[in-house]
Amino acid sequence: MIHTVPNESLTAQLVPHLCLLATLRNTGNVTRTAEILGVPQPTVSRRLAALGQALGAPLTVPDGRGVRLTRAAELLADAAERALPVVDAGARLAREEIEPASGHVVLGFLHLLGRSLVPGLLRAYREQAPAVRFSLVQGSLQDIVDRLASGELDLALLAPVVEDERLETVVLDRQPIHLSVPAGHRLAGRSSVRVAELADEPFVLLEHGYGLRRITDDLCAAAGFTPKVAFEGQESDTVRGLVGAGLGVALLPRFEPGSPAGVAEVPLHPPVHRTIGLGWRAGEPLSPAVQAFRDHVLGRTG
Numbered sequence: 001m002i003h004t005v006p007n008e009s010l011t012a013q014l015v016p017h018l019c020l021l022a023t024l025r026n027t028g029n030v031t032r033t034a035e036i037l038g039v040p041q042p043t044v045s046r047r048l049a050a051l052g053q054a055l056g057a058p059l060t061v062p063d064g065r066g067v068r069l070t071r072a073a074e075l076l077a078d079a080a081e082r083a084l085p086v087v088d089a090g091a092r093l094a095r096e097e098i099e100p101a102s103g104h105v106v107l108g109f110l111h112l113l114g115r116s117l118v119p120g121l122l123r124a125y126r127e128q129a130p131a132v133r134f135s136l137v138q139g140s141l142q143d144i145v146d147r148l149a150s151g152e153l154d155l156a157l158l159a160p161v162v163e164d165e166r167l168e169t170v171v172l173d174r175q176p177i178h179l180s181v182p183a184g185h186r187l188a189g190r191s192s193v194r195v196a197e198l199a200d201e202p203f204v205l206l207e208h209g210y211g212l213r214r215i216t217d218d219l220c221a222a223a224g225f226t227p228k229v230a231f232e233g234q235e236s237d238t239v240r241g242l243v244g245a246g247l248g249v250a251l252l253p254r255f256e257p258g259s260p261a262g263v264a265e266v267p268l269h270p271p272v273h274r275t276i277g278l279g280w281r282a283g284e285p286l287s288p289a290v291q292a293f294r295d296h297v298l299g300r301t302g
Helices: 007-027 030-037 041-055 071-098 117-128 141-150 211-222 236-244 288-301
Strands: 060-063 066-069 104-110 133-139 155-158 167-182 202-206 228-233 250-253 263-281
Touching (some): 007 030, 007 041, 007 066, 007 071, 030 041, 041 071, 066 071, 104 141, 104 288, 133 141, 155 288, 167 236, 167 288, 202 211, 202 236, 202 250, 211 250, 211 263, 228 236, 236 250, 236 263, 250 263, 263 288
Parallel strands (some): 104 155, 202 228
Antiparallel strands (some): 155 263, 167 250, 167 263
16 A cells, blocks of 8 residues: 655655656656666666655556656646746856856747847857857747746847736837838839738738737738738748749848848838847846846847
């Protein structure tokens, strides 16, 4: 018969093995979990058995050639995955308090900002802090916002800047949005174009969740129509390529240093801009390395 232990004792036994539960849920395999954690497989098995005994029920059941967590173990794994970012952040704060010049910054940003803005910021910062390590994470606007709020990211470059009570944000710049059309399109030679004139055009769009998709949908809605979707993509360079191939039109930031081959860029009337900003979690302390990089970004663009 398995005897359970008080909650406090279970917690004390669980804390050292948060990574084990979270990793096992992802792998579904004890051997693979042991490899990832760098411990012998029997050690993983013994720890699982000890935790199961403390809980009062097994943590795993066979599942094909691997294992899966029981419902009770899933609940513990959920708690482990929520706790790990907090513990990790605390460890980083403590270490970087001692060695701030060799800290770690996890920076999120949208794909489009990786062409020039992010490399420029990092190149300038590495000149003054060469030992700081960066992890770079790209994604859609919604993905980056959610990961920043959850603690997966330290800082994020956002476009457009969003209002979210979980975050503090600062606008760094305003970027003009132009109409991109194939070079031979009827609107290619215009000095400007109204969004309402695009009601019958096929659009090449970024997927839902991207900031430019939100801007496009909002502009079209304000002009009284829903854009006709010809293609959807995940990167603005792909969208431009499809426009250049004659497959539709798109609303995109102006391409620097000049329009790409096969694409004409026409200003919108009235002009449309999107904001670019930096965000971090509201009300939480920043590690010395993260704070120094944040101040560097704000200083260069302010």
